Amino acid sequence: MTLLAIKDLIVRYGEIEAVHGLTLDVDEGQVVTLLGSNGAGKSTTLRAISGLIAPAAGDILFDGKSIAAHSPEAVVRMGISHVPEGRRVFPGLSVRENIMLGASNRSGGAGVLGREADEMFELFPDIRPFRDALGWTLSGGQQQMVAVARGLMAKPRLLLLDEPSLGLAPVIVQAVFRIISEIRRRGTTVLLVEQNARMGLSVADYGYVLESGRLALGGKPDELWGNEAIRAAYLGGGQAAARV
Numbered sequence: 001m002t003l004l005a006i007k008d009l010i011v012r013y014g015e016i017e018a019v020h021g022l023t024l025d026v027d028e029g030q031v032v033t034l035l036g037s038n039g040a041g042k043s044t045t046l047r048a049i050s051g052l053i054a055p056a057a058g059d060i061l062f063d064g065k066s067i068a069a070h071s072p073e074a075v076v077r078m079g080i081s082h083v084p085e086g087r088r089v090f091p092g093l094s095v096r097e098n099i100m101l102g103a104s105n106r107s108g109g110a111g112v113l114g115r116e117a118d119e120m121f122e123l124f125p126d127i128r129p130f131r132d133a134l135g136w137t138l139s140g141g142q143q144q145m146v147a148v149a150r151g152l153m154a155k156p157r158l159l160l161l162d163e164p165s166l167g168l169a170p171v172i173v174q175a176v177f178r179i180i181s182e183i184r185r186r187g188t189t190v191l192l193v194e195q196n197a198r199m200g201l202s203v204a205d206y207g208y209v210l211e212s213g214r215l216a217l218g219g220k221p222d223e224l225w226g227n228e229a230i231r232a233a234y235l236g237g238g239q240a241a242a243r244v
Contacts, residue, residue, distance in 0.1 A: 001027060001028045002025045002026070002027055002028070003026055003027060003028040003062065003063060003157065003158060003189050004025065004026040004049070004060070004061070004062055004158060004189075004191065005024075005025050005026075005060075005061040006022055006023060006024050006025075006045070006049075006058070006059075006060055006061075007023055007058055007059045007060075007061065008021050008022070008023055008057065008058040008059070009021070009022040009023070009045070009048060009055055009057075009058035009059070009060065010022075010055060010056045010057040010058050011041070011044050011045070011047075011048050011053060011055055011056060012056045013044075013053075017056075017213065018041050018044040018213050019041040019044050019045055019048070019213045020041075020212075020213045020214045021058070021214070022041070022045060022058070022210070022213070022214070022215055023215065024208050024215060024218065026158070026189060026191050027189075027205075027206075028157075028189050029184070029187060029189055030184070030189060030190075030204075030205040030206060031180065031181075031184045031189075031190040031192060031203050031204045031205055032190070032191050032192065032204060032205065032206050032207070032208070033192045033193075033194055033200040033201060033203075033204040033206075033207045033208070034191065034192065034193045034194070034207075034208050034210060035194065035195070035197050035200055035201075035207055035208070035209045035210070036195075036209055036210035036211060036216075037195070037211075038195075039212070040210040040211055040212065040213065041210050041212070041213035041214075042162075042193040042210055043084075043085060043162050043163075043193060044213075045193075045210075046082060046084075046160045046162050046191070046193055047082075048060060048068075049067075049075070049080065049082075049160060049191070050072055050075050050076075050080060050082035050160060051067070051070050051071050051072040051073075051074065051075040052072055052082075054068070054069070055068050062075075062078060062079075062080065062158070063078075063079075063157075065078075067080075073105070076105045076154060076156075077105055079155075079156050079157035079158060080156055080157070080158045080159075080160065081102070081151040081152070081154040081156035081158070081159050081160065082151070082160040082162070083147050083148055083150075083151040083159065083160065083161050083162060083164070084162050085162040085163040085166060085193075086166075087140070087143040087144050087146070087147045088147065089135035089136070089138070089143045089146050089147060090135055091134060091135050091136030092134065092135075092136075093134070093135055094131070094132050094133060094134060094135070095127055095130050095131050095132070095133055095134075095135060095138065095146055096117055096131045096132065098135050098146050098150055099117050099120050099146060099149045099150050099153055100113060100114075100117055100153065101150055101153075102149070102150035102151055102152065102153030102154050103116065103117075103153040103154065103155075105154055106154065106155065113153075116153060117153065120149040120152065120153065123149065123152075123179065123182065123183075124145045124146075124148075124149050124179065126141075126142060126145060126175060127142050127145050127146060127149070130142065139172075140167055140168055140172075141168045141169065141172030141175070141176070144164055144168060144172075144176060145175075145176065145179070148161070148164065148176070148179065148183075152183065152188070156188060157188070157189060158188075158189045158190075158191065159183065159188050159189070159190045159191070160190075160191050160193075161180070161190060161191070161192045161193065161194075162193045163193055163194060163195065164176050164177075164180070164192070164194070165177070165194060165195075165196050165199055166195070173196070173199060177199050177202065177203055180192065180203050181203050184203070192204070201221040201224060201225065202221070204221050205220070205221075206218065206219070206220055206221075207219065207220070207221055207224050209224070209230075217230065
């Protein structure tokens with residue numbers, strides 16, 4: 001079943017058209033990866049979905065209902081959580097307090113939400129020892145895990161992840177993508193923006209490649225990797241990439 005449908009989406013920043021007539025679908029229970037270079041329109045697409053920027057034209061349907069004119073708060077209440085690029089951990093709050101902020105859209109007693117926060121430390125064991133530490137004291141990879149855990153506290157049906165591997169050491173990138181696979185296993189649909197094509201496709205059910213704000217192509221991960229011309233043009237390599 002299609003959970004998210006983007007139809008002929010156009011997004012502008014002033015006179016600059018960042019997304020040009022984009023159409024794509026995300027099926028429920030899948031991880032779908034958006035690939036492309038800087039400026040391809042990937043992050044702008046996520047911002048339009050989450051209500052941070054209003055589309056100039058086109059439509060965004062979530063569970064069959066248009067959300068193109070909704071506020072970010074309304075989008076969160078409908079079941080979409082956006083983890084933006086850059087982590088944005090609140091430095092003056094503890095790790096646990098940062099994670100609890102993700103449930104601000106939900107009703108529920110402190111006891112229930114506290115237990116759910118504890119569940120996040122089970123999902124993210126690397127940050128469990130730092131639950132009472134201030135957010136700014138954590139490494140970049142640990143802060144990324146806090147940001148994803150905070151997004152999950154909203155209990156979303158759809159999780160938007162923007163460049164979760166950016167600036168992280170390879171071993172931490174592996175850990176973050178293992179968590180993305182586990183999130184999918186637990187039933188949350190994920191729309192992932194990622195420049196690291198190899199990692200982005202390793203967890204994906206389907207991939208789309210954007211180029212200059214337009215959809216260049218889409219396909220299953222093995223289809224995208226299996227075409228050498230596509231790898232060379234969009235995914236960062238030919239024969240060498242195929243062996244990774």
